[in-house]
Amino acid sequence: MSIIEDLVIASRICVEHGVIDAYGHVSARNPENPNTYFISRDLAPELITQADILELDMESKPIKPDSPRSYNERFIHSEIYKARPDVHSIVHNHSPTVVPFSCTNCELRPIFHMAAFIGLGIPNWDIREAELGTDMLVRNSLHGKSLADKLGAHPAALMRGHGSVVVGEKIQIAVGRTIYLEQNAKMQYQAMTMFGKPTEVIYMDDDEVSANVKWQEYYRSWDLWKKKWQKKLAQE
Numbered sequence: 001m002s003i004i005e006d007l008v009i010a011s012r013i014c015v016e017h018g019v020i021d022a023y024g025h026v027s028a029r030n031p032e033n034p035n036t037y038f039i040s041r042d043l044a045p046e047l048i049t050q051a052d053i054l055e056l057d058m059e060s061k062p063i064k065p066d067s068p069r070s071y072n073e074r075f076i077h078s079e080i081y082k083a084r085p086d087v088h089s090i091v092h093n094h095s096p097t098v099v100p101f102s103c104t105n106c107e108l109r110p111i112f113h114m115a116a117f118i119g120l121g122i123p124n125w126d127i128r129e130a131e132l133g134t135d136m137l138v139r140n141s142l143h144g145k146s147l148a149d150k151l152g153a154h155p156a157a158l159m160r161g162h163g164s165v166v167v168g169e170k171i172q173i174a175v176g177r178t179i180y181l182e183q184n185a186k187m188q189y190q191a192m193t194m195f196g197k198p199t200e201v202i203y204m205d206d207d208e209v210s211a212n213v214k215w216q217e218y219y220r221s222w223d224l225w226k227k228k229w230q231k232k233l234a235q236e
């Protein structure tokens, strides 16, 4: 199935761009059954092949009973798919430049057009809203539902002291948004600290944001990234 190939490629793309490392994961809803989704077994995303992809239900239980285990944080995916029928792909990441925006009062704002979706609002979820004294990981459906509630209808949510979750109607949108979210965070930090002191920054306004998100699906980026990885994977 081409979505399985896309999932492997999406994982490699996210690693290549430094937005996921040994941790973090990409998932895709099953195009033939909206009540299941595909995600890898518990494995570093850079090592994933098509044979490692599992199909899980909306409680994050494997469809095949003898399946290997998937990630601890798989409940991020099932709870968001349940809450958001429009979402067909999810990236959970620990993207490094994004994390400081999750634990300070510095708001992430759209500084360049490729990340216009940030202007739709990026809520910041604190796991303490679900449970106190955790190890910060989304380990059960209670945590996952709390995160999905905070995400609401937005394209992404920050996770305090942890990372973020990014969603899309297509896998290329979830991946593109993840990569440009990290780039935007970097650019925003650079712009705010230019000249060695706080600087006033001009962000995209609401009209510019809605004019951009109307069409922005990262087609050209996805085409480039996918072709590169198809070639590399064929050589593995």
Ligand SMILES: [Zn+2]
Binding pocket: 023, 024, 073, 092, 093, 094, 137, 162, 163
């Ligand atoms: Zn995580």
